[in-house]
Amino acid sequence: MNIPARLTSLHRLTSLADSVASTRRAYLLALTTTISFAVFIAAFYLKLVYPIFLPADMSNPAVQRLIASKDFQATTHPFFTRLKKFNSRQxxxxxPFPDDLFVSDESQIGVTVNFHYKLVPQDANWLPKTINGSHPSLRQYRYDQEITVRPTPWLLITMAMIECLYFGLFLLSYVQWSKSKARTLEKGVLRAYRDASIEATLMPPPPKPSLNTIHNLLYHFHHFYKHLRQRSRGRIGFDSDDEFDLQDALEAALHLHFTDVKREETTPSWAGSSTRIDFLVPEAEAAIEVKRVRPDHREKSLANELLLDIARYPTHPGCTHLFFLIYDPDERLTNPQGLQTDIESTASTLKVHVVVVPRR
Structure with missing residues (x-):
């Protein structure tokens, strides 16, 4: 498969992978919402039953609420009155002998508080004693309380069933989804996308425009410029003998192959003066100079101009190749091949290329 086809396939796989990623994000959002709701239910239940984790004494808020209730006071008051009357007997x-007291409160949501008042002697080592030589002393009693704070059974069972059902349904749906064809398709798409991405990273980068690109462009420039001047359907053509018009046309052609084309780049000072390069192409480290053969041009004068440019351009840091486009549409040069050979053989740190068009 060639590089464009591979890139097209990778683009399609990227679109499918984005769709799979969107689906998985939606699934992850649903999963997060589900877990958050389950955690919220558990947290709400724990907030209701948090007194069971505190000491079962008078500091427990559930115990305090029970003791402060009127029902508790109405239930316990007769027992403490009977105990007091029994202890003050003559x-x-x-x-009547006091009884043990057991109070269970389930009015608080989620929590059951149990009070067990157990009747015990005030003095475990009590022995009857004679008071003033007549009657023996009477044994006294008190209530020894035991407090328990526990979760309400029915609510605990209900919450446990809700959580188990919730997670059971979620687990069942996950297992079904993981074994479904959609899941298999997602895995296949992601695996193909991963393989294609790895292959894309191993693919060689697209070739950069080379010096041959500049050669071919300059050699065919006359045909390109000729078509601009001779437009179809009677339209006005791009007809000009000005050297600047040639530069505009060449710049447009260069931009078809190179992203960075610098126009009229100034060279460093040489012999007290500086000149401007018509075009500098940093990608190819090449400079291009355009010459339009004028009626008064001769090979010798044109060669002197080229030699002077060659002497100046080596001082430019971004230039290792120098191209001369010599445009001679009227074929005024008598020996273009000799001019090309002489200039290209000139000793210089630059690699000089001379292109005379139209070619003869």
Whole structure:
């Protein structure tokens, strides 16, 4: 497969890979939303039942809410009144014996608080004693409380079932998706895109325009310029004998092959003066000078102009090749081949190329 075809295939794979990436981003967003919702439900439940993680004493907020409720006070008040009356009995009196008290509160969402008041003697080592030589002392009792704070069973089971169902459905959908044809197609597209990307990185870069490009362009410049002057359908052509018009046409042609073409680049000073290069092409490290053969031009005077330019241009840092385009549409030069040979054989640090057009 040639390079353009490979680039076209890579472009198509890139479009498919972008579609797959968009689908996966949407799936990732759905996954994130699902997990976030599950975490939110769990966090909300933990906020409801956080008292179960605190000490089960009077500092626990769930215990405090229960003790402050009127129902709790109405339930416990008769038992403490009976205990007080029993402890204040006189010898011979037989008031009702106090009972243990168990209070369970499920009114708080998510939390169940249990109070167990167990009746125990105030003094475990109590022995009957005679008071003033008559009646023995009576044994006193107190309530020993045990507090437990636990999650409400029905809400705990409900939340656990919701979370399990939620993650079960999510896991089931993920397994089905991972085994689906769409998933297989996505893997194939991404694998092909990866292979094509690796192949693209190993492909040689497109060749840069070379010195041969400049040679071919200058050799065919006369045909190019001739077609500009002789337009079809009676339209006015680009007809001019001015050297600047030649430079404009050549610059347009150079831009077809080179991205950077500098016009009238100034050379460093030489013998107290400086000159301007018609064109500098940094990609090829080449300078191009355009000469239009005038009626008063002879080979000798033209050769002297070229030799003077050759002596000046080696001082330019971005120039290793110097091209002379000698445009002679009227064929005034009697020996263009000899002029080309003499100039190109001139001793210089530059590689000099002379192109006389139209070719004869």
């Amino acid at each position: 010898p011979g009196e037989t008031p």
